[in-house]
Amino acid sequence: MSGDATTRTLDGPPGAASLYPRAVAGTYALPLLRGVPLIGPGQAKGLPDLAFALQDVALDGGHVADYARVCGFSLRDAVPPTYLHVLAFPLQMRLMTDSSFPFGVLGLVHVENRIEVVRPVAVGEAVSFRVHAEDLRDHPRGKQFDMVSLATVDGERVWEGRSTYLRRGGGTGGGGAKEDRPEPPAAEAIWKVPADIGRRYGAVSGDRNPIHLHNLSAKVFGMPCAIAHGMWLKARALAALESELPEAFVVDVRFKLPVLLPATVGFSTRAADGGRAFALHDAKKGLPHLEGAWSSGIRVA
Template sequence: MATTRTLDGAPGAATLYPRAVAGSYALPLLRRVPLVGPKGSRELPDLSFALQDVALDRGHVADYARVCGFDLRDALPPTYLHILAFPLAMRLMTDSSFPFGVLGLVHVENRIEHVRPVGTGETPSFTVRAEDLRDHPRGRQFDVVAVAEVDGERVWEGRSTYLRRGGGSGDGGERRERERDEPSAPPAAEAIWKVPADIGRRYGAVSGDRNPIHLHNLSAKAFGMPRAIAHGMWLKAHTLAALQPELPDAFTTDVRFKLPVLLPATVAFSSAPSAGGRTFEAHDAKKGKPHLSGSFTAL
């Protein structure tokens, strides 16, 4: 039977990340064991977390807009509700019933359905759940689904797809996955972005997503990265900010996260018209390696 736990307030990073570390395996530098592994049941819990009538802080919205590159408007940036739902997602994934440790999960895709603009004076309510645990050539995948409502009306929905590596299906799909990530001749850049070394800390401060792989080179190396990497959702937000004048009031946007952006970085951005919207890409400006591909389509 489905269970919904309604929280009195958003969980804080000070409690969430210690829970995440406790629920994952030890750091690779301390023990030579996989970072991810089974934490209990192999099934997703039939569990949701909810948060009601969240008051929006206009100053915080402005800070987020500046870090991501959005123009300041009366309506929220289309990715802003993701960071309000993120603490609920973390609370779900650090629950004792959740089958995987958080640290080491890879955010591979994100889909947002922006049903209508949400004003800074509105008070959205959130529900977050996990669903659709499935096999993947590199391991197992599942979706974390966040729904935002205002006065009972669904105004926004985000779906984040996570990969837990290990024990893949072995059906040849892994090779095809690698081929999709191989560098190809990128399209001509319409913008070149100099991504600073501190963008992980800046985005982490405004979003609450303080995963160690984004904050400092030393902490990133402790979790197997060569140096700190940019948040995938910062990169998605930054690409949508570049397209902000063209975004309709109601649209869906899908992105696939590819190779990480090692900080600092120089990233090339390109886009092209498509049926009902645009496609877009971000890739390494020097080597052409892909970081992100995506699109938006009017509803």
């Protein structure tokens, strides 16, 4: 993204009630979900030199508490490390539903997520957000790009998120033969994931993608049933590791196969350089759902 990119500062967060209808209206949804790549009106263009921003968003203690309960975090003075993602997400959606954006939203696959916690952010602080897209690149199965969300307090960088999305179709190929999946690690904990977790997380996060809410709406969009949000899985895993997380750290995850609701998943961890690796897999079949790791190193500028 160029330094002279246009930044549109909004008066308030975009409403989820309008963003998903806008996403459906701006894309050719049903053909995609039968295997045809989903495109938007700006298909021939690259990523736009455009950012959306919100200034001085007050962190509401009640909302933080609701989020913490859904994800399994304890209630603390500082917000959970994944919480600021839900405040930045409406800006991501606003950018991805803009007429200048080259891809339709529905059908994009969130494949990786990276969060840098530069310092704890306290409930009650006023946080400013800026979101832009960058690094459109080829992938064997299509195109990838990053949505970058920056959070600042009084101009100080306190948190940054990077969500990598895959747009399937027209890829470079060269993915190679299907790799054999290794045996999953021994589970340290078994979690029952309830059928309504998509609705509960969607209510608190604002991410009301139909594939997460009900079996019927998920089937309309090509899923066998409702699936869990990837960011809920990441948050739930970090909540299980909460007691060992330092004040500043980086956490990366790769989203694997979706969690079909309801589900029983195994959670495992192992020591890693400067931190800990963790994974989620299907408790019965051993299929991988998520792999990630946190480390104490951060980028300071």
